[in-house]
Amino acid sequence: MSILKRAVQNATRARFFSASAASRKDLVQDLYLKELKGFKPAPVAKDAHVGVVKNFSGPSVPKPPTLPSDLAAELSAYDASEPAIASADVAAPTSAEGVSGADAFLEFMEQDLPKEEAHH
Template identity: 65%
Template sequence: MSTFLRQATCVARNVSRTRAFSSTTTARKDLVQDLYLREIKAYKPAPVAKDAHVGVVKAYTLPPTPKPPVLPTDLAAELSAYDAAEPGVAGASAQATTTEAPTGADEFLTFLEQDLPKKEAHH
């Protein structure tokens, strides 16, 4: 019978500890959560006006229709002028004439010692 009494007292101790622990946790309330929930429930959104978009949204207008290209009156003369023109880049021909390649070693060294031409800054 003594083992029974020991087991009963152990169980009684565990129950008393559990009750004391659980009773303190239920007594505490989360005040911040209660305040938050009360404010959420009391919130009423402002009614939206039916014409709220007026003045904010721009009216859509179609872009103007493009005009069809017109053929030149003297097509043969323009084609012959195009055939006679030299192909190439516009800036490359002027740059090639100003700088000539050095032929000897001394000329090459003096070419390297020269300052580079200043270019315009493109912004």
Template identity: 60%
Template sequence: MSLLRQAAVAARAVSRSSAFSTSAVARKDIVQDLYIKELKGYKAPPTAKDAHVGAVKAYSLPPAPKVPTLPSDLAAELSAYDAAEPTKADAPKVAATGAEHVGEGAEGFLEVLEADLPKHDAHH
């Protein structure tokens, strides 16, 4: 038992002494020091005063909009507009879809839907 007691006393003495340190040793980072030194010593090259020429367009104000003018006889123009009858020539033309419509409107559409499908000679 005396051997165990001596080992415990020696372990306590070593832990109290400064032979073993629990704190990490501060080491210098050479790469970081060089990097910071180069950053501090960097001087940006001076830019020329006309460096922006060719990269930036000259700004010019757009022309001022003109004030719209009212017609002199507004009531006569409104009554002429109301009296005008719209014609089919003024209506936009619908492009042909390739489907043959039997009639116009809902009835024509329903007739197309109810029509028999064309029969194809398919050989299976």
């Protein structure tokens, strides 16, 4: 029976030993929590934002467009003017870089591609 008692006592000692090892506290964590609880931030001045933050000012209100005083005369002058037309005597360029004007560009784009010569 004494052997059984020793085995039980050894088992309980081992259990106490492992329980005490798990309940040990972490010294670094304790030190961190102590410093964290003792930390008092410096009070911030009420005017700390002065000089850092700019005052907001909304954009100025745009002025409404005004009609010309003699609208009829300006419209008749516009109707009488001839629009500027690009010259139609543009030679067909070989590349798109030399194309000027929308009509010349469209004509260039509609041209057939040159056939490649077969290499013998």
